[in-house]
Amino acid sequence: MSDNSSKLHQRAVYLRNLLIAHVTGRSVNEADYHKLRHYFMGHKDTSRIIPSVLEKHPDLSDLWQMMKYNYASHEDRKAFIDSEFSPFLAKLSPDSSQPSQALLSQNQFIDEPTLLKHWLKANEMLEMNPPVASEQMKVLLEKLCHQILRELKVVPDPRQHDLTPLVSLTERSLLLSPGKQHYLVVKALVAGCSEAMSAIDNLTAEGISVITDQAAIPKIDKPTSLVLINLYGSLASMLLSGWRVRQMLVEGNSQR
Structure with missing residues (x-):
């Protein structure tokens, strides 16, 4: 995996974690969200595969309005963000042949x-x-x-x-x-x-x-x-x- 691809994956992981923190009530740096959203939407290797949650929500307040009415618990909100980012992270994975990058599913024992x-x-x-x-x-x-x-x-x-x-x-x-x-x-x-x-x-x-x-x-x-x-x-x-x-x-x- 190239250095550039490795950075893409690291930034995607950071963005996923930032969104999980936000939808479970923690304070985050909204400027990071805007920078990374713009970065992935404009990057030639990611613009066509970004999670739909990034396309639909230009800022964190817009995302929060959707989440609080559709997902009651913190675990449900985490699971939603995980599901949105898992395919994206898998494609940017250091080894795309191994889907181990995806987080454990919500119900996996x-x-x-x-x-x-x-x-x-x-x-x-x-x-x-x-x-x-x-x-x-x-x-x-x-x-x-x-x-x-x-x-x-x-x-x-x-x-x-x-x-x-x-x-x-x-x-x-x-x-x-x-x-x-x-x-x-x-x-x-x-x-x-x-x-x-x-x-x-x-x-x-x-x-x-x-x-x-x-x-x-x-x-x-x-x-x-x-x-x-x-x-x-x-x-x-x-x-x-x-x-x-x-x-x-x-x-x-x-x-x-």
């Missing part, structure tokens, strides 16, 4: 094989596109947290969108009444997840994006991305294992 598959792919992608590699694992961790919380019938605060409080809520929820037999096991598995997220926040505290050549590009180098990939993967593994131990208790009680 994350189990151990799924986690391992995406963890390995993220490490393979590291050579070609470090920012996208770490972002893929971050998205997987976020979706796993929502999956576990749905199973536990815990509803996250709709005003809170950051990953750190989501992981903390998942950790606390797994420790609520897991049963005496497995409490210490669950506690040992998931304790420290919040501290790990604090470490991630500190690692990325200087910001992850800059404006280059009038378009935004994620600013995460290969060594940092490698650390992030494995931190996100380890956190997902601990939370999934904690959930499995709870399930063991539930299944054991149902057989008595």
Whole structure:
């Protein structure tokens, strides 16, 4: 993949993430949206394949009006943006023969094989596109947290969108009444997840994006991305294992 194509893909990922942040209530730089929308609509390699959401909505306020009336939940809004950008990202992918660039589908269940598959792919992608590699694992961790919380019938605060409080809520929820037999096991598995997220926040505290050549590009180098990939993967593994131990208790009680 050429350097120019790599930049196209990185900018597309940044734009997708910007739109997800906007439609879930977070503050974003609208100037970035206008620059990148103009950039992709005018680029010879992307003008005919840009997501329709970019063509239809000249500014973020227009997009917001459409989203708030048609998609009630944050997850539905994220899924819409994901579906709009997945074909676009796949065509700009470092390896278009591998559709692994697309995010997990909204309803895809994350189990151990799924986690391992995406963890390995993220490490393979590291050579070609470090920012996208770490972002893929971050998205997987976020979706796993929502999956576990749905199973536990815990509803996250709709005003809170950051990953750190989501992981903390998942950790606390797994420790609520897991049963005496497995409490210490669950506690040992998931304790420290919040501290790990604090470490991630500190690692990325200087910001992850800059404006280059009038378009935004994620600013995460290969060594940092490698650390992030494995931190996100380890956190997902601990939370999934904690959930499995709870399930063991539930299944054991149902057989008595």
